[in-house]
Amino acid sequence: EVLLVDSGGNVVKPGGSLRLSCEASGFTFNSFGMNWVRQAPGRGLEWVSYISAMSTYMYYADSVKGRFTISRDNAKNSLYLQMDSLRAEDTAVYYCARSGDSAYFFEYWGQGTPVTVSS
Amino acid sequence: SYVLTQPPSVSVAPGQTARLTCGGKNIESKSVHWYQKKPDQAPVLVVYDDSARPSGIPERLSGSNAGSTATLTITRVEAGDEADYYCQVWDNNNDQRVFGGGTKLTVV
Numbered sequence: 101e102v103l104l105v106d107s108g109g110n111v112v113k114p115g116g117s118l119r120l121s122c123e124a125s126g127f128t129f130n131s132f133g134m135n136w137v138r139q140a141p142g143r144g145l146e147w148v149s150y151i152s153a154m155s156t157y158m159y160y161a162d163s164v165k166g167r168f169t170i171s172r173d174n175a176k177n178s179l180y181l182q183m184d185s186l187r188a189e190d191t192a193v194y195y196c197a198r199s200g201d202s203a204y205f206f207e208y209w210g211q212g213t214p215v216t217v218s219s
Numbered sequence: 220s221y222v223l224t225q226p227p228s229v230s231v232a233p234g235q236t237a238r239l240t241c242g243g244k245n246i247e248s249k250s251v252h253w254y255q256k257k258p259d260q261a262p263v264l265v266v267y268d269d270s271a272r273p274s275g276i277p278e279r280l281s282g283s284n285a286g287s288t289a290t291l292t293i294t295r296v297e298a299g300d301e302a303d304y305y306c307q308v309w310d311n312n313n314d315q316r317v318f319g320g321g322t323k324l325t326v327v
Contacts, residue, residue: 135316137262145254145262145305147316159314162220200267204309204316205252207273209261 102126102208104196109213116186116217122179122196122210130154130174133199135206136181138192138215148194149181152203164190186217221310223319230325231296239322241289241306249308251289253282256303256321265304266291293324301326 108120120136136148149170150159158170169182179196193214197206224242231237241251253266264273266282269289279294293300306319 139256144303144321145256145307145318147307147318150314150316157314161315195261197262200264202250202268204250205264205267205307206254206262206316207264207267209263211261 102198104198104208104210106194106196106210106213109194109215111216111218112186113219114187114217117182117184118186118215120181120183120194120196120213120215124177124179124196124198127198129172129177133203134170134172134179135197135199136170136179136194137197137206137209138190138194139212140189140192143192146192150199150203151179183215186215188217191215191217220313220315221308221317223306223308223317225304225306225319225322227320228323228325230327233296233298233326235296237293237296237300237324239291239293239304239306239324241291241319242287243289243308243319246287246289246308247284249284251282251284252307253291254305254307256305257301262305296324296326298326300324 103125105123151170167185171180193212195212196210198208200207254262256262269284270282303321305321
């Protein structure tokens with residue numbers, strides 16, 4: 101069974117930093133691309149970032165480019181999102197999601213971890 | 220960047236058919252994926268690559284993509300289908316994944 105467990109969400113002040121983690125199990129982690137997707141309160145889903153299976157490619161939404169960094173440790177079956185220069189509009193539930201075979205959709209999702217940016 | 224347009228809400232009676240649409244420029248040339256999102260739960264993939272269903276998703280849910288509109292069709296609607304539904308594509312111009320704004324399906 102594929103399992104993704106998100107963690108690291110917290111309350112942080114504007115301009116602060118936070119690191120999210122996602123621990124994966126139930127599949128060969130180093131064979132799949134991984135993503136972060138978020139949902140702000142009362143808003144829709146927003147893709148945040150993608151990293152390929154061997155970390156060769158990384159892509160970001162325009163709204164987080166230059167502030168967020170995605171990474172992974174295949175030896176630990178873990179995905180990370182380093183979030184710097186946080187803004188109020190980054191407040192959301194963050195989900196890690198495993199790509200499907202084509203890498204362009206999200207086949208499995210974590211339970212989400214909440215991030216609140218507030219003074 | 221690529222924009223996907225979904226109606227904010229659709230209402231349907233139990234047992235009837237719901238058709239949720241997703242529009243975008245030349246969308247018929249893209250692969251469209253659909254997700255179901257219920258409050259306080261993680262999203263669930265219900266259709267990928269226009270019309271393929273993941274294991275465990277009932278045949279009542281089906282997808283199509285033709286004539287400038289992608290459609291998620293839910294037949295014999297049940298109370299448990301009440302949720303937000305999002306379409307999603309890959310924007311190959313800048314390697315970004317894009318979601319539509321979502322449609323709230325209400326079973327009345």
